[in-house]
Amino acid sequence: MANRLPLERELLRRYDVTGPRYTSYPTAAQFTEAFDGRRYRERVAAGNGDPMPRALSLYVHVPFCRTVCFYCACNKVITANYRRAERYLDRLIQELDLQAALFDDDRPVEQLHLGGGTPTYFTDADLERLIGAIRDRFPLADPPVREFSIEVDPRTVDRERVARLAELGFNRLSLGVQDFDSDVQKAINRIQGVKDTADVVAEARAQGFHSVNLDLMYGLPLQTPERLHRTLDAVQDIRPDRIALYNYAHMPQMFRIQRQIAEASLPSAENKLTLLIEAMQRLAEGGYQYIGMDHFALPGDELAQAANDGTLHRNFQGYATRPDLDLIGLGASSIGQIGDAYSQNRRDPEGHAEAVSAGELPIWRGVELSADDRLRRDVIQSVMCQGRVDFDTVEERHGVIFRQYFAEALEELTPLVDDGLLDIHARGLAVTERGQFFLRNVAMPFDAYLVEARNQRRFSRVI
Template sequence: MNVNLDLVKKYNVPGPRYTSYPPATKFTDAVGVEEIRASIRRNNETPRDLSLYFHLPFCETLCWFCGCTTVITADYSKSATYVEYLGREMALLKPLLNPQRRAVQLHFGGGSPTFCQPDHLRRLGELIRGNFTFAPDIEAGVEVDPRRLTRDHLVALREVGFNRASMGVQDNNPEVQKAVHRIQPIEVTRQAVEWVRETGFASLNIDLIYGLPHQTPASFERTLDEILALNPDRFAVFSYAHVPWMKPAQKIVEARVLPTPEVKFQLLKLTIEKLGDAGYVYIGMDHFARPTDELAVAQRAGTLQRNFQGYSTRGGADIYAFGMSSISQTPDTYWQNLKDLPAYYAKVDAGELPYARGYALNDDDRLRREVIMQIMCNLGVDFEAMSARLGVNFRKYFARELASLDDLEADGLIERTDAKLVVTDLGRLLVRIIAMRFDAYLPRPTERRHAMTI
């Protein structure tokens, strides 16, 4: 694929990643606990399946690229205390939920979930099972940090019921690792992969990041080769989001050694070509999977979904999230827990759900969310099918947005007929730009809310 670098410059603008619509930047404290309780009660009327997320925020050291909500500490006893508070939070929510609802998905994220000691993980699993019913085919995924991982961690996670592991690597180049304060020799990663396989996890994903300091196409290709040799089932290859005005630790990262947008685009192109040659299917905008993987199957079937946990095949489930900063999602409401750990503890101690802010979707939001998620997940929109799905005349309702796509078509990012819009191979690299044309909430150019799209 040949890429006109003038297009890279033209379309390198701030934009959301669309793990939700509207994005979390629109959340407000005007949405209170009573409104959220009402949303949960409405949500119970049709007992949809549950996707459970637990945010485990602790890390021993801070990776300077990190955009997550973390607590940096070397005191492992903190995780034992935190696990008990998660249990108390679940107990506060449980009376609000229809007991017929089953958990079809479970995810531990962070932070570093494997900061928790194995017995702390077992205790958390015991608390979760005491409050929720697991579906027999539950998809249970956990993020693991190879640098602090032991085989005992993985044994404990398997006992809890986890069957998928996602391993952070980011880059194997020592110069890059030093620049982002995350030293992880390839030998450490290899050992972790071996343990994941030995302990019986059904699937292994490896996370990489492109756009980090000192990365070049040659150096990143070496990382790709080394990780391909480990034969993971999936890759997630994320674009580094440099937002130092939101994440102060990123101010330590020297902007002068970050790849230019043009080089960053080359890194993405290299990744797509190399993983494609190795037999992986490109999923959405940043995932890769074997052709038989359920993500690849869902993409072919047009049923792929996207949410705060990334791409998913369990789109019919509502997300109920626990722990500081975690975000829950029902069809008509988003809400987020308090981001400050002492404030989170104080709220639970008071016997109150630890919600901080949220967003209640209106009818227009729900329509636009469907269109944006179709673009982000299934790389196109069938106008008649979308009209039937949304209950509106798609062409009329989105006439202004459709008229705004002429430049994207001229630049080769999309193809259009009277019946549909299709994202091209080039457009896929800039899919956020296409989705943004249907976004009613984009900030003014002077507002800095989002990372650049490239």
């Protein structure tokens, strides 16, 4: 019998509120400029001094794109002037020098992720230069452990380039698709063929890539259930290891490029729910395991295995499989995490370049976690990744009485219990099968900053 997800339209309507995605806690809304390069260096030094220092993950932000996608809310630079990318790469290598000098040699890089923008905006020669600079400055873990991933625009990559990426050490690929329908593609200014995408995935498999992800969106202009149905047919024929099904959040007041999308062309709230329900059911029926939020994976994929064995983690790249790494953010707007502190680089490439050219870490802001932050982060991570919280574990780790410390949060969760989304028992709470799509709603009562952040309208809607 085909898999089905217990998605109920009335519940989706009722719990469609604004809220964080919890790629961190506290969220970026709590970052302040009081956290600077000096405090970052102190955090790194403290990590170096641990009896068992953490291994490292590197995130490199490449903001450049040749054309603009009207839905995009990423930090990006639209340009055909490749000299800007060359200058940016020079600054990235200078930043690598500054960062590498801080970390002891017994902290190997186990993960590398290139995001954007469009990382494959870089030529093969410049990608090789970047990877070479990383290899020269950081010890790399051996290939069985090492995970190198890159976000790819299939319009910039052919089979030959995929083979070159494999030669450079990349073993995971993420491709943007959003929708294959030609009318939807014209409305979002992203024309992309099914065959080109399928060829990239086929070559990645031929080259031995461990995992391939496709990004999709629901709620796009001119999108209908029939059009999305055809896209999902094509995606299931391609059969990627992972699929991310994102909600298009139309916020033109924050992202000017979205003003190119006529609001009248967007699906109504009711039609958007239809798109979501049908897409998620199709993926589940097609053999994909629902991981949480907007992520699906084939049962044999490492992400599904992590979800099943309780080791799933959530960070700034979304769901991940390794919770025990320190993350170094490189490039404009990148976010890192060193121990119990988050930091974010300056958002604009010019400001980033100015700082590193002066020999300074380009850190713009960040936050150091208090004891209360660490406690709430543990609880929210447990909700988002395992769908449950064990009170005894939390009490032992943080020295609190859970029901007393979180009395207000547990009271706020009463409607979710009444709606059958959550069970709260003597020594824990657990999200039910019916409630698995509402993880953010379960996590939000444990967020001490949420009322203030909501008043600043920083978050998109949950559905």
